[in-house]
Amino acid sequence: MAVWPASLLIAVLSFCEAVRAIRTHGGGGGGYVSAVGDPGMRRDGLRVAWEAWNFCNEVGQEAPGMGSPRGADCFDLETSAGEHGQPVYEVVHRVTDADNDLRAGNPFPGAPANATVTDVDRYAAAKELYLGGLCQVPDNPAPWQFWMVMLKNGNLDTTAAICPENGRRARPFPQTSRFPCPGGAGRCMNQPLVFHNRTALDDAGRWLRGGLFGTYELDAADPGSGDVSYYSVTWEKEVAASAGAGGWAFHHKLRTSNEYPWLMLYLRSDATRGFSGGYHYDTRGMTKQVPESPDFKVRVTLEVKQGGGPNSQFYLMDMGSCWKNDGRPCDGDAATDVTRYSEMIINPETPAWCRPSRIDQCPPWHTFRNGTRVHRTDAARFPYGAYHVYCSPGNARRAEQPTTYCDAYSNPQPQEILQLLPHPVWGEFGYPTAKGQGWVGDPRAWELDVGALSQALYFYQDPGTPAARRRWTSLDVGTEIYVSENAEAEWTLSGFDILVPDTCIKSQQEGTAGNSCW
Numbered sequence: 338m339a340v341w342p343a344s345l346l347i348a349v350l351s352f353c354e355a356v357r358a359i360r361t362h363g364g365g366g367g368g369y370v371s372a373v374g375d376p377g378m379r380r381d382g383l384r385v386a387w388e389a390w391n392f393c394n395e396v397g398q399e400a401p402g403m404g405s406p407r408g409a410d411c412f413d414l415e416t417s418a419g420e421h422g423q424p425v426y427e428v429v430h431r432v433t434d435a436d437n438d439l440r441a442g443n444p445f446p447g448a449p450a451n452a453t454v455t456d457v458d459r460y461a462a463a464k465e466l467y468l469g470g471l472c473q474v475p476d477n478p479a480p481w482q483f484w485m486v487m488l489k490n491g492n493l494d495t496t497a498a499i500c501p502e503n504g505r506r507a508r509p510f511p512q513t514s515r516f517p518c519p520g521g522a523g524r525c526m527n528q529p530l531v532f533h534n535r536t537a538l539d540d541a542g543r544w545l546r547g548g549l550f551g552t553y554e555l556d557a558a559d560p561g562s563g564d565v566s567y568y569s570v571t572w573e574k575e576v577a578a579s580a581g582a583g584g585w586a587f588h589h590k591l592r593t594s595n596e597y598p599w600l601m602l603y604l605r606s607d608a609t610r611g612f613s614g615g616y617h618y619d620t621r622g623m624t625k626q627v628p629e630s631p632d633f634k635v636r637v638t639l640e641v642k643q644g645g646g647p648n649s650q651f652y653l654m655d656m657g658s659c660w661k662n663d664g665r666p667c668d669g670d671a672a673t674d675v676t677r678y679s680e681m682i683i684n685p686e687t688p689a690w691c692r693p694s695r696i697d698q699c700p701p702w703h704t705f706r707n708g709t710r711v712h713r714t715d716a717a718r719f720p721y722g723a724y725h726v727y728c729s730p731g732n733a734r735r736a737e738q739p740t741t742y743c744d745a746y747s748n749p750q751p752q753e754i755l756q757l758l759p760h761p762v763w764g765e766f767g768y769p770t771a772k773g774q775g776w777v778g779d780p781r782a783w784e785l786d787v788g789a790l791s792q793a794l795y796f797y798q799d800p801g802t803p804a805a806r807r808r809w810t811s812l813d814v815g816t817e818i819y820v821s822e823n824a825e826a827e828w829t830l831s832g833f834d835i836l837v838p839d840t841c842i843k844s845q846q847e848g849t850a851g852n853s854c855w
């Protein structure tokens with residue numbers, strides 16, 4: 338835990354340089370402001386929440402004794418004068434253990450009893466709003482609530498038909514190797530055990546530390562034992578008044594097991610309202626202004642300590658949004674809403690499935706920043722090595738053939754996924770240009786032009802429809818360890834920020850705030 342100073346120093350240095358660069362190159366000479374509630378994760382009073390999802394981003398069934406799989410650790414650091422005039426700090430929590438223990442059927446404190454939700458899926462969504470209310474911080478142009486730790490269990494019991502197929506009712510089918518369920522029917526899609534260490538000050542009153550950890554093996558005697566799946570996220574920060582204090586550092590671990598070979602762990606900055614990527618309920622989050630392509634940037638400092646094996650799809654930046662194939666924004670109709678994802682996988686062991694002999698795994702074209710477009714059949718110029726895989730939405734009626742359709746079951750709605758690999762073509766957006774960059778042994782502070790990149794990427798739309806607004810309600814970093822037993826990943830993340838043009842703040846000051854603020 339004491340090995341961060343070097344990377345934090347890089348973060349501080351790059352911060353100054355980057356601000357200049359952005360102001361120089363920003364469109365129309367305008368400035369940039371942070372779109373997140375806690376720019377760079379520097380605020381003493383932390384706001385962090387966690388959520389656990391089954392294969393199709395629902396609850397399905399609560400884990401015994403664990404409550405609904407949503408929780409939060411939100412506090413303010415209050416200062417008073419000690420005996421000798423020295424500052425004395427106190428951590429004042431906004432969320433109680435009783436709040437975190439709430440489970441389907443429990444009334445929310447202060448809410449009328451007739452408002453009680455008994456459906457476990459809907460209850461988790463309602464609990465997120467309740468926790469958001471406790472954690473909310475007033476701000477401009479909108480209040481914000483928390484960073485979100487997301488856990489997802491990749492097991493799918495295909496015989497149970499719990500997860501819809503492209504947003505429509507599914508029928509049961511026999512288990513295939515693509516969808517693991519090692520525990521057997523009815524015993525593989527459970528929610529994890531979650532143990533929470535509430536944030537506290539150390540004895541010297543200098544460091545704030547907290548965390549959560551757990552396992553998916555519900556009968557595990559010792560989650561840390563190595564034989565079972567395991568995850569942990571710990572956060573720590575030196576109180577701001579200490580000389581040289583940095584921001585929060587989030588330390589993550591994720592380990593798969595025989596019974597739970599496919600697991601995900603991310604730290605997300607989700608929109609403070611509306612649907613965020615992959616979710617069809619109103620959510621709470623940290624992103625108070627939703628960034629829109631092409632004009633926004635993301636800063637993050639990442640140190641990968643253990644990669645998680647050859648199948649660890651470590652996402653340096655994972656972005657999630659939602660729009661319909663005709664370009665309209667999503668409205669909660671899971672049959673026509675389409676979740677759109679793109680992420681760069683920085684694990685150097687991840688191969689490019691997209692290649693000249695497999696153009697069904699490539700997007701139809703690649704677009705350079707200058708607008709030049711290269712078709713995937715142009716073997717001399719198409720950058721095959723820049724793409725791990727592309728898959729079309731299951732409901733894309735006019736997808737360019739040949740194509741591979743995305744997994745129909747792992748989201749509440751159809752999805753489209755474009756996965757990138759480090760390659761020279763991404764250099765013009767500040768992304769890794771060679772395998773190994775940002776990986777184990779190469780901690781870095783990144784400033785990614787996610788806005789320009791996400792504008793250039795291919796996403797499907799029905800022919801002749803107006804281009805969708807690409808608004809990224811979820812931006813996150815973490816790993817998806819795909820079917821492998823006993824693989825372990827470990828990383829730290831700090832300094833996360835999203836920068837957007839300051840037009841919204843300006844228009845608010847001038848009293849002309851409209852569309853640009855939300």
Ligand SMILES: *[C@@H]1O[C@H](CO)[C@@H](O)[C@H](O)[C@H]1NC(C)=O
Nearest residue numbers: 447448449450451452453454
């Ligand atoms: C709950 O009860 C209150 C009054 O006690 C009533 O105004 C409200 O409509 C009820 N809500 C529902 C969902 O039944």
Ligand SMILES: *[C@@H]1O[C@H](CO)[C@@H](O)[C@H](O)[C@H]1NC(C)=O
Nearest residue numbers: 534547548549550569570571
């Ligand atoms: C939780 O607290 C215990 C006791 O202080 C400590 O041993 C453990 O490492 C902590 N774990 C996490 C994940 O915070």
Ligand SMILES: *[C@@H]1O[C@H](CO)[C@@H](O)[C@H](O)[C@H]1NC(C)=O
Nearest residue numbers: 705706707708709710762765
């Ligand atoms: C656009 O950029 C690509 C890649 O750098 C280059 O090959 C191409 O010639 C450029 N096109 C124009 C019109 O400048």
